[in-house]
Amino acid sequence: MAPLCAVFRRYLKSLNLKYTPERADIxxxxxxxxxxxxxxxxxxxxxxxxxxxxxxxxxxxxxxxxDAGIITQTLFDAxxxxxxxxxxxxxxxxxxxxxxxxxxxxxxxxxxxxxRRICQEHGWELVGHRFQIYxxxxxxxxxxxxxxx
Amino acid sequence: MAPLCAVFRRYLKSLNLKYTPERADIxxxxxxxxxxxxxxxxxxxxxxxxxxxxxxxxxxxxxxxxDAGIITQTLFDAxxxxxxxxxxxxxxxxxxxxxxxxxxxxxxxxxxxxxRRICQEHGWELVGHRFQIYxxxxxxxxxxxxxxx
DNA sequence: GTCGGTGCAAATGCTTTGCATTGAT
DNA sequence: ATCAATGCAAAGCATTTGCACCGAC
Numbered sequence: 001m002a003p004l005c006a007v008f009r010r011y012l013k014s015l016n017l018k019y020t021p022e023r024a025d026i027x028x029x030x031x032x033x034x035x036x037x038x039x040x041x042x043x044x045x046x047x048x049x050x051x052x053x054x055x056x057x058x059x060x061x062x063x064x065x066x067d068a069g070i071i072t073q074t075l076f077d078a079x080x081x082x083x084x085x086x087x088x089x090x091x092x093x094x095x096x097x098x099x100x101x102x103x104x105x106x107x108x109x110x111x112x113x114x115x116r117r118i119c120q121e122h123g124w125e126l127v128g129h130r131f132q133i134y135x136x137x138x139x140x141x142x143x144x145x146x147x148x149x
Numbered sequence: 150m151a152p153l154c155a156v157f158r159r160y161l162k163s164l165n166l167k168y169t170p171e172r173a174d175i176x177x178x179x180x181x182x183x184x185x186x187x188x189x190x191x192x193x194x195x196x197x198x199x200x201x202x203x204x205x206x207x208x209x210x211x212x213x214x215x216d217a218g219i220i221t222q223t224l225f226d227a228x229x230x231x232x233x234x235x236x237x238x239x240x241x242x243x244x245x246x247x248x249x250x251x252x253x254x255x256x257x258x259x260x261x262x263x264x265r266r267i268c269q270e271h272g273w274e275l276v277g278h279r280f281q282i283y284x285x286x287x288x289x290x291x292x293x294x295x296x297x298x
Numbered sequence: 299g300t301c302g303g304t305g306c307a308a309a310t311g312c313t314t315t316g317c318a319t320t321g322a323t
Numbered sequence: 324a325t326c327a328a329t330g331c332a333a334a335g336c337a338t339t340t341g342c343a344c345c346g347a348c
Contacts, residue, residue, distance in 0.1 A: 018347080020303065039337080054305045059338060075224035078313080080337055095267055098276055108263055115282045118244055118255060124284040127247055131280045133264045135273040167322075169328065188312080203330045208313060227338080229312055 004031060004070060004087060011068035025051040026061045027070070036074055036084045036094075036103065074130065076103070086128075093131040099140030153180060153219060153236060160217035174200040175210045176219070185223055185233045185243075185252065223279065225252070235277070242280040248289030 008027055009019040029045040030037070037045075039058055046053050062083060065071045070087040076096060084092065093111060095104040111131050119126040136144070157176055158168040178194040179186070186194075188207055195202050211232060214220045219236040225245060233241065242260060244253040260280050268275040285293070 016302085018302070020346095022304070056306080056339080057304060060303085073227060075227060078222060078224060078230040081227040095271060095273065097273070104271060106267060108267070110259065110263055111280075114257055114259055115284075118257070118282055119284050122244060122253060122286075124244065124246070124286050125290060127283040127285060129280065129282045131260075131278065133267055133278045134276040135264075135268050136276060137271075137273050141274060165327085167327070169321090171329070205314080205331080206329060209328085 004085075007087060008065065008068055008070060011070075012064070017064070022051075022053045022057050023061050023064070025049070025053055026058060027065065030065070030071065030083075030085060034085070035105070036082050038080055038082055042083075072128070076101075076132070091128065093133075095133045095135060097137035097140045098134050099136055099143055102137050102139070153234075156236060157214065157217055157219060160219075161213070166213070171200075171202045171206050172210050172213070174198070174202055175207060176214065179214070179220065179232075179234060183234070184254070185231050187229055187231055191232075221277065221279075225250075225281070240277065242282075244282045244284060246286035246289045247283050248285055248292055251286050251288070 005019075005024065005027060008023070012019050012023075025046055026042070029042055029049060029051075032049070033042065033045055039055070039062070042062075043053070043055060043058055046058070062071065066073065066083075068087075070085065071083045072086045074082045074084050074094070076082055076094075086092075090107045091112065092105040092107055095106060097103070108131075111129060115126055115129045154168075154173065154176060157172070161168050161172075174195055175191070178191055178198060178200075181198070182191065182194055188204070188211070191211075192202070192204060192207055195207070211220065215222065215232075217236075219234065220232045221235045223231045223233050223243070225231055225243075235241075239256045240261065241254040241256055244255060246252070257280075260278060264275055264278045
């Protein structure tokens with residue numbers, strides 16, 4: 001069992017909450033997805049694995065996982081939230097194609113340095129950052145040139 | 150008349166759309182706000198200035214202003230979209246307090262350099278970026294220590 | 299037997315859309 | 324006259340919540 005489950009279990013215990021089968025299923029599905037996901041995708045993955053969990057429980061569990069510091073919201077657009085694993089991961093930043101929506105993850109140490117410096121300058125305590133680059137991928141550009149934009 | 154109006158007018162004309170009084174009112178209210186705003190705040194500002202515009206028109210105009218490259222969406226949370234002027238402005242990045250929601254704008258040239266470099270490495274065409282630092286402000290920390298968190 | 303957890307369905311709240319009307323060229 | 328813009332109210336849709344039921348300690 002991945003250490004993440006232990007982290008989650010410990011977090012829940014600290015609040016007198018329970019590590020239920022539904023919560024385990026959801027966390028395992030997230031680990032399986034291993035990238036940015038939406039609630040709908042998560043629900044599909046849970047069901048693909050043969051479990052049945054209601055959407056309400058998925059939302060409730062996502063909130064717990066965020067509070068536990070295991071996943072984080074990554075907002076690409078206003079329509080719906082995207083999430084990703086963060087616990088024990090190097091922070092992942094995103095290069096997003098404005099035309100096709102394709103999204104490439106990368107990490108850059110300099111971003112952490114900048115965050116640290118800005119926080120220091122303001123006397124705030126750093127928690128994390130979110131960095132997204134908006135750009136056009138070669139396919140996206142091609143689509144636009146093909147007259148579709 | 151601020152040059153922004155001219156930019157918007159030119160954009161609209163290029164699409165055979167009209168620079169209506171409502172659209173002018175909305176743009177002027179945005180210029181007045183001069184920072185990150187939500188739709189509700191924008192609507193209030195428009196009305197404070199003595200104009201009456203429907204929420205539907207505000208949403209429709211916001212979309213046009215985004216396409217015109219005058220404003221951009223800045224997503225802090227999943228509940229609702231925030232927007233801000235970008236045309237002719239140095240890109241503004243955000244330091245957000247996770248407890249109080251207070252948000253401080255700053256700019257850092259290095260971010261633009263990083264964006265440029267990452268795009269080059271991937272062969273994509275840079276459009277813009279969004280950088281948000283999540284942190285605890287001194288007030289936020291105090292609130293948490295006061296037992297409210 | 300007390301609490302928290304779950305599923306369902308209803309509610310919420312931001313955003314979008316259909317439609318009839320209005321306005322500009 | 325035509326074509327786009329507006330306001331209103333209704334629809335959409337992701338997310339949240341109320342409630343009845345279930346299960347663990």
